[in-house]
Amino acid sequence: MAALKRLLIGRPLKSTELGEQKRNKKKALAILSSDALSSVAYGPEQILLVLVTVSTAAFWYSIPIGIGVLILLAALILSYRQIIFAYPHGGGAYVVSKQNLGIYPGLVAGGSLLVDYILTVAVSVSAGTDALTSAFPALHEHTVGIAVTFVILITLLNLRGVTESASILAYPVYLFALALFILIGVGMYNIVTGHVSPHLHTPVGTPVAGISLFLLLKAFASGSSALTGVEAISNAIPNFKDPAPNNAAKTLMAMGILLAVLFSGIVFLAYYLGISPNPQETVVSQIANQTFGRNFMYFFIQGTTALILILAANTGYSAFPLLAVNLAKDRFIPRMFTVRGDRLGYSNGIIILGLLSIVLIVAFHGQTEHLIPLYAVGVFIPFTLSQTGMIVKWIREKPQGWVTKLVINTIGALISFTVSVMFFATKFAQIWPVLIFLPLIVYLFHRIKKHYEAVGEQLRLSTCEPAVPIEGNVIILPVSGITHVVEHSLNYAKSLAADQIIAVYIPFEREEENRFEEKWQKWRPDVRLVTLHSPYRSIIHPLSKFIDTVHRKASESNYQVTVIIPQFIPKRSWHNLLHNQTSLMIRTYLLFRKDVVVTTVPYHLKK
Structure with missing residues (x-):
């Protein structure tokens, strides 16, 4: 297993090599913007999916809606730029909300983003698989298997370390940007030179029956899904x-x-x-098809689009572990998320993210487009909270130039809040789970924090009950026969200079009890033997009752009861399947007993 681990993720790195794992701007742009850039492949399509419910004549509204999305993008970029300088240690929306709005708004932001990064991986990989199957329809029936395979590969790549994953994944991101620049450039050239018929679209400003402000706001909210991932850079500083x-x-x-x-x-x-939106072919695929036909450039664009959609998941792998570290340091999630792995990455966060994403892909059969609204609202809630937190910060601290900063964050907060409300108003059937899982996540954070506080209070010397002095030791040694294993354990027990050693044998038959007592008297007459006949063939029950009896008497004299469990260890791990795991059962049971020390004495077999 160790050799396989080395093969998959590479040699361990020293802690002093951490500085070498930092990213430069070019690699960081590729890795941390892959989620936002990939949304270009489905954001415009989400706008058209809403407008087509009226008619194709309404498609001209995509232009003003797109301008609205760009205004929101500008507000968010300027807002998060201020967050980067105000909170240079990372944490993004969670840290901003916690410090300025309070613990619970911070937990809502943090919980939303944790779930959102899981959705990022599931949605991105599934969307990339869809782009692949658009070019090769024969692969449609293998969607789930392909998506799960991609998640496993990206997880392994991230376990290899920040620098290595960035070096490999940067190229496809820049290839995607190049492919789209070529597509847009050639498309614009064709339009300018008159190679595209002006009758394919409805002129801007054409009256359309059935259009309403509500529907336009719904299309705007759907198009805003293209802005998911904007916050990732502020989390990964x-x-x-x-x-x-x-x-x-x-x-x-x-x-x-x-x-x-x-x-x-x-x-x-x-x-x-x-x-027009087509369930069998993406909007980008249709544009490329009309611009180039099914030639090399079409497949180049589809290939890079599929890659960027899949690699957009890497934004989640970059941001999820760092957000988890901040939450774990504040003791709202398990401390294991703060541990760096062999390659200096937060490997526990990476593995958990990969596993949960696979669960989502399998549960939704790879058709995670239904999760896009949930995915988007999971981002706009933290957007709103972080911008509001910055407003509070500027009003409270009033640094130089704070009015301009306040205006930027106020605009960002208002637009983000509007988009969030529109998601709830127009897509409630798809996003209602957020009203259930967010309170549950915050409650779970609260319970974990309470647990850590309770543990800390009980372990702290200044608040703990004074330790009771131990005057002596009584050792109980469960035995199943007269063997080298038992002999080895008895020798260990005697080395502890215990006041009393009691060997306990639990027979199921009376004849067996008498035979064993005779053998023991001949072998170790110096060690007291207690036999506990078990007519119901239970080992745990009679042993537990005997330990209780001994413990009651020992506690009167401040004696410690220690149970030594003999256990032989087979040479090969699969040999364990051939033996009763009685010692494991006893140890598991006794570990939860109060005031009883449990010690296992292993005896390793040689063949």
């Missing part, structure tokens, strides 16, 4: 090379510009070419 805040801020601005250009280009081409 510790992964940047120094000066980390400056590098993170520049990366955020570069991502915003790149996302704005690609999103607006795809929205415009989809409108001008009269593209």
Whole structure:
């Protein structure tokens, strides 16, 4: 197993090599913006899916809706840039909300983002698989298997370390950006030179029957799903090379510009070419098909789109473990999330994220497009809370230039809040689970925190009950026969200079009891033997009653009761299947007994 682990994730890294695992701006842009950039592949499509419910004539509304999404993007980029400099140690929405709005708003933001990163992986990989099956329809029936395989591969890649995963995954992200720039450039050239018929689309401003403000807001909220992943950079500041805040801020601005250009280009081409949503073929696939036909460029665009959608999951792998570390340091989730693995990454967070994502993919049979609204609202709730937290911070601290900062965050908070409300108003049937799982997650955080506080209080020397002095030791040794295992355990028990050693034998038949007592008297007459006949063939019950009796008498004199369990260890692990695990059963039971020490004495077999 150790050799397999080395093969899959590489050699362990020293703690002193942590600085080498930091990312530069180019690699960070590729890894942390992959989620946001990948949403270009489905964000415009989400707008058209709403508008098509009226008619294809309503598609011209995608232009003003797209402009609205770009305004929201600008507000979020400027807002999160301020968060990066205000909270340079990372944590994003969770830390901002906790410090400025209180514990529970912080937990709501943190819980939302944890779930959102799980959805990021499931939705991104499933969307990438859809892009792959659009180009190769014969693969449709293997969607779940393909998606699960991709999750496993990305998980293993992230377990290999931050630098290695960034080096490998950066190329497909930049190839995707290049492919879309070529697609948009050629598409615009065709339009300008008159190679595209102007009759494929309805002119902007054409009256459309059945359109309403509610429907337009619904389309705007759906298109805003293209902005998921914008917050990832503010969560992952510790992964940047120094000066980390400056590098993170520049990366955020570069991502915003790149996302704005690609999103607006795809929205415009989809409108001008009269593209209509098709369950069998994505909008990007249709644009590429009309622009290039089914040639090399079409398959290049589809291939890079599939890759970016799959690799968008890597944003989750970058941000989830770091957010989990912040929550674990505050003792709201298990402390195991703070432990770095062999390759200096937070491997427990990476593994848990991968497993939960696979569960979602299998549960939804790879058709996770129904999770996109839930995925989007899971981001806009933290968006709203973080912007509101920054408003409180500026009003309270009033630093130099705070009015401008306040205006930016206020605009961001209002738009994010509006989008959140629109999601609840227009897609309640799809996002109602958030009203159940968010309170449950916050309650779970609260219970974990209470547990850690209770443990700390009980272990602290200043508050613990004074330790009772131990005057002596009584050892109980369960035996199943006269063997080297028992002999080895008896020798160990005698080395402890115990006041009394009691061997306990539990026979199921009276004849067996008498025979064993005779053998014991000949073998070890110096060690007291107690036989406990068990007519119901139970070992735990009579042994437990005997330990209780001894413990009551021993506690009167402040004597400690120790149970020594002999256990032989087979040479090969599969040999355990051939033996009764009686010692394991006894040990498991006794570990939960109060005031009884349990010791296992192993005896290793040689063949």
